[in-house]
Amino acid sequence: xxxxxxxxxxxxxxxxxxxxxxxxxxxxxxxxxxxxxxxxxxxxxxxxxxxxxxxxxxxxxxxxxxxxxxxxxxxxxxxxxxxxxxxxxxxxxxxxxxxxxxxxxxxxxxxxxxxxxxxxxxxxxxxxxxxxxxxxxxxxxxxxxxxxxxxxxxxxxxxxxxxxxxxxxxxxxxxxxxxxxxxxxxxxxxxxxxxxxxxxxxxxxxxxxxxxxxxxxxxxxxxxxxxxxxxxxxxxxxxxxxxxxxxxxxxxxxxxxxxxxxxxxxxxxxxxxxxxxxxxxxxxxxxxxxxxxxxxxxxxxxxxxxxxxxxxxxxxxxxx
Amino acid sequence: xxxxxxxxxxxxxxxxxxxxxxxxxxxxxxxxxxxxxxxxxxxxxxxxxxxxxxxxxxxxxxxxxxxxxxxxxxxxxxxxxxxxxxxxxxxxxxxxxxxxxxxxxxxxxxxxxxxxxxxxxxxxxxxxxxxxxxxxxxxxxxxxxxxxxxxxxxxxxxxxxxxxxxxxxxxxxxxxxxxxxxxxxxxxxxxxxxxxxxxxxxxxxxxxxxxxxxxxxxxxxxxxxxxxxxxxxxxxxxxxxxxxxxxxxxxxxxxxxxxxxxxxxxxxxxxxxxxxxxxxxxxxxxxxxxxxxxx
Numbered sequence: 001x002x003x004x005x006x007x008x009x010x011x012x013x014x015x016x017x018x019x020x021x022x023x024x025x026x027x028x029x030x031x032x033x034x035x036x037x038x039x040x041x042x043x044x045x046x047x048x049x050x051x052x053x054x055x056x057x058x059x060x061x062x063x064x065x066x067x068x069x070x071x072x073x074x075x076x077x078x079x080x081x082x083x084x085x086x087x088x089x090x091x092x093x094x095x096x097x098x099x100x101x102x103x104x105x106x107x108x109x110x111x112x113x114x115x116x117x118x119x120x121x122x123x124x125x126x127x128x129x130x131x132x133x134x135x136x137x138x139x140x141x142x143x144x145x146x147x148x149x150x151x152x153x154x155x156x157x158x159x160x161x162x163x164x165x166x167x168x169x170x171x172x173x174x175x176x177x178x179x180x181x182x183x184x185x186x187x188x189x190x191x192x193x194x195x196x197x198x199x200x201x202x203x204x205x206x207x208x209x210x211x212x213x214x215x216x217x218x219x220x221x222x223x224x225x226x227x228x229x230x231x232x233x234x235x236x237x238x239x240x241x242x243x244x245x246x247x248x249x250x251x252x253x254x255x256x257x258x259x260x261x262x263x264x265x266x267x268x269x270x271x272x273x274x275x276x277x278x279x280x281x282x283x284x285x286x287x288x289x290x291x292x293x294x295x296x297x298x299x300x301x302x303x304x305x306x307x308x309x310x311x312x313x314x315x316x317x318x319x320x
Numbered sequence: 321x322x323x324x325x326x327x328x329x330x331x332x333x334x335x336x337x338x339x340x341x342x343x344x345x346x347x348x349x350x351x352x353x354x355x356x357x358x359x360x361x362x363x364x365x366x367x368x369x370x371x372x373x374x375x376x377x378x379x380x381x382x383x384x385x386x387x388x389x390x391x392x393x394x395x396x397x398x399x400x401x402x403x404x405x406x407x408x409x410x411x412x413x414x415x416x417x418x419x420x421x422x423x424x425x426x427x428x429x430x431x432x433x434x435x436x437x438x439x440x441x442x443x444x445x446x447x448x449x450x451x452x453x454x455x456x457x458x459x460x461x462x463x464x465x466x467x468x469x470x471x472x473x474x475x476x477x478x479x480x481x482x483x484x485x486x487x488x489x490x491x492x493x494x495x496x497x498x499x500x501x502x503x504x505x506x507x508x509x510x511x512x513x514x515x516x517x518x519x520x521x522x523x524x525x526x527x528x529x530x531x532x533x534x535x536x537x538x539x540x541x542x543x544x545x546x547x548x549x550x551x552x553x554x555x556x557x558x559x560x561x562x563x564x565x566x567x568x569x570x571x572x573x574x575x576x577x578x579x580x581x582x583x584x585x586x587x588x589x590x591x592x593x594x595x596x597x598x599x600x601x602x603x604x605x606x607x608x609x610x611x612x613x614x615x
Contacts (some may be wrong), residue, residue, distance in 0.1 A: 035415045037422070081600040088355050089600060091418050092550065095357065096543045100593045107584040219539075223426060226419055266438075269430040276423040276430075280403065283416045 009136045011252045016143035017205050019244035022228040023147075023154050023237050024197035029226075030234035030293075031158050032190045033170040034079075035087045038094030039225045041101045042195045044217035045071045046202020048105060051118040051212055060124035064203040068196045075195025076188055083187045098219060105214050117213025124207045139208055146204060147241070150197055154237050157193070166190060167235075220272060224251075227279050233289030242291060247275070325454050327572050333461045335568030336468030337530075340523035341541055342548040342560050343475065344396070344516015350492035350555015351512050352404060354417040358425035359520060359545065361432075363538030366392040366521020367528035368432050371441055385525055389518050396517020397510055399424055404513075405506065433535045441533040464526050471519065472561060479557055488512055492555040540589075544571075547592040551599045553606025562607055567592060 021039055028034040046067040053063040078097050082090040105112045112118065125138055157163055168176040169183050177183050206212050224247060232243020251271055258267045282289070345359040369391045373384035403424060407417060447458035479485035487508050491498040499505050520538075528537055548567055552559025574591040578584070599606065 029415065033415065035418060037418070078597075081597055085600065085604050087414050088418065089550075089604065091415075092355055092546050093597065093600065096546060096593055096596060099543050100590050103586055103589060107586050219422075220426065223422055226422075230419065266434060269434040272426050272430045273434070276427040279423045280420050283407070283412065283420050284410070287412065287416060 003133075006133065006136065007252070009133070009140060011248055013136065013140050013143055013208060015245045015248040016140065016147050017201050017208065018225065018228060018248060019147050019241045020150050020201040020204070021198055021225045022232070022240040022244040023150055024194045024201070025225050025229050026232075026234060026237060026240040027154050027157065027197075028190055028194040029229060030236070030240070031163065031166045031170060032187060033087060034083075034187060034191055034194075035091040036094050036191070036194060037091045037219075037222055037226075038078075038097045039198055040217045040219055040221040041094070041098035042071045042075060042198035043202040043205065043221060044098075044101060044105070044214070045074065046199030047206035047212050047217070048112055048118070048202075049199070050203040050206040051121045052112065054121045054207070055118065060122070060203075060207055063207075064124075064200055067199040067203040071199025071202070072192045072196035075198075076192045079188065079191045083191065084184060095219065095222075098217075098222065102214050102217065113213075115214060117211060117216075119211040121206050121210050121212070123210070124204075143204055143208070146200065150200070151237055151241065153193075158235075158237070162186075170235075223279075224275065227275055230279060230287075230289060231282055233291035233293065235293035236289070236291045239289055239291030243289070246290075250274075250278075322576055323454055326456065327576060328569075329455050329457065331569040331572040332565065333457075333464055333568075334571060335565035336464050337523055337526055338541070338544055338548055338564035338567055339472065339561060340468055340519050340526070342545045342552075342564060343557060344513075344518075344520050345545050346549045346552060346555055346560045347488065347492070347512050347557065348400075348509075348516050349549060351488065351495075351509055352400075352408070352417075354414055354421070355546070355549075356404075357418065357421045357542070358399060358428060359516070360538035360542040361425040361428040362392055362396055362517040362520040363524035363527065363541065364432060364535060365395055365428055365524070365538075366518075367524035367533050367537055368436055369521065370525040371436070371443065371528070371533055375441075375443060385522075388525060389521050392521025392524075393514040393518035395428070396520075397514035399517075400510055400513035405509070429535055429539070438535055441528075443529050443533070445529065460526070460529055467522070467526075471522075475557055484508070484511065543589050543596070544592045547596040547599070550596055550604075550606055553608040556606065556608040559606055559608035567595060570595065 021043060025036060025039060028036045046064075049067040049070055050060070050063040053066060054060075078093065079090060082093040106115050108114070123135070123139065124142055127135075127138065130138070158166065165176060165181050165186060168179070168181070169186055173183050176186075228243035228247045229240050230243070231246060232241070233239030254271050254274060255267055258265070258270065341363055344362070345356060348359070349355050366388050369388035370384055373379045373387050374381060377384075379387070403420060404417065407420060412420075445460075447460045450457050450459065450462070477485075479489060487498065487503045488511075490501070491503060491505060491508050495505060498508075524537060527541070544567060548560055548563040551566065552561070552563035571588045571591050575585050575588050578587055
């Protein structure tokens with residue numbers, strides 16, 4: 001793109017879409033220790049459902065709701081056998097699910113356009129008479145309002161007692177089940193919410209970009225989202241969004257950089273190799289990420305914490 | 321009319337190929353307790369090295385294959401020494417190990433793409449066809465069969481008769497106890513990782529010679545290798561042996577059924593996925609579990 005502002009706005013829009021993916025992975029991995037290596041698969045499903053439904057002239061709101069519904073159901077069903085086992089089984093199932101999904105999309109040309117993909121996906125908001133730049137700003141407003149909603153949903157989930165149970169599951173499943181929590185149920189719920197958010201991100205992506213094909217959803221996408229969470233800081237939603245901005249920034253910068261440096265390297269190879277080295281370095285030297293998890297310090301004696309709760313319960317009993 | 325004898329032969333040959341590709345993954349998984357997603361790239365690496373020595377440098381075929389296999393072993397050992405061993409000693413979590421193995425995989429694949437280009441390559445060897453009764457085959461496929469059987473026999477001897485093999489099995493079973501009995505865990509791990517990568521490289525050469533050489537060569541069989549690892553039971557050599565032939569057979573019979581149903585033969589990898597999920601539901605410890613999985 002010739003217009004530098006357009007390039008910047010495009011990067012901002014991408015960062016928003018990937019921010020949604022990043023906080024959904026943060027909910028799964030950062031808070032519950034579910035290793036979802038199939039982000040690209042759910043992202044792809046959301047995008048394709050939107051594209052197919054858009055071809056049938058349904059409005060975006062219907063498409064995105066359907067995308068959320070289908071991805072969450074598929075997420076729950078496919079994770080079901082692996083969630084009872086250790087993290088590595090889930091990782092293997094999800095990474096292979098991505099390949100199978102791509103196989104279906106490449107082969108079923110009648111449904112998803114095969115390797116050529118689907119083009120002409122209608123955008124969510126069409127206001128006639130806007131310039132290209134103004135339309136981009138409308139898109140960014142839409143993407144960021146959804147990102148903010150997703151952020152607050154995640155914050156709500158993790159700040160409540162429900163979130164504390166998730167963190168307990170992450171630290172020690174046996175402890176969580178000793179306290180009578182159905183670990184399996186919580187894991188499925190979290191995975192379903194995470195898949196739904198990825199589906200929504202895919203839906204936004206499809207309507208934003210207008211043309212999709214199976215090659216946009218390579219396993220590198222999953223890896224990039226992991227990079228965002230690990231770099232930004234697992235178990236910190238702001239960190240996940242920060243990670244999304246940083247990784248998108250690094251990727252855009254490396255693309256620009258390449259034009260000025262005239263390196264004898266292919267930009268895609270350079271980008272992937274650089275990302276891989278960066279991830280390994282972060283895991284080596286700062287596994288907690290840039291923004292650490294905020295852990296509330298232990299305040300005073302246990303009595304001080306328990307006593308007000310006890311009063312609450314007492315007054316609640318009196319009232320009812 | 322379907323030539324079932326031919327289907328059976330193909331299944332056995334595919335089984336041999338999968339066995340070579342998977343043994344290393346399963347052994348290193350059992351030993352180091354995490355799935356190495358970079359294993360798929362050892363397959364690709366071996367194939368590209370063979371291409372380098374055989375086609376670009378015009379070396380003798382045995383020498384070229386030998387060099388490619390030893391370089392794969394080197395890469396496998398190096399990735400253990402430089403990446404996974406330090407990570408483990410820093411107390412990295414299972415998820416961190418998996419993420420860094422994916423990272424390593426991408427690094428190897430894109431390094432190869434950068435060096436050799438991303439296009440399709442061919443070994444430019446035309447294999448004559450041999451007919452044995454109703455079965456049609458090529459010298460390459462026979463070579464795969466013989467090499468795989470010899471390697472399987474040698475692995476059996478190694479794992480049951482030698483001290484090193486017994487140390488591998490003991491470590492996979494219980495690392496603390498093995499270390500307490502005086503087994504050098506580092507040496508055993510290093511050997512297993514190198515051996516596994518060497519065999520993966522070997523299978524990569526065969527895979528590439530059978531069809532063509534692409535950067536996604538290894539990634540395309542990732543699904544199959546993991547299905548075999550889980551079906552056979554993580555860390556079990558005999559499990560891999562049985563599971564690869566089960567997968568080879570079900571894929572080849574599956575392709576017949578798929579064409580009969582009018583579906584694309586590309587769905588053969590989906591068969592591996594079905595086997596993988598079925599294993600997780602029915603028997604998550606695999607057919608022959610060595611490493612006990614604690615849930």
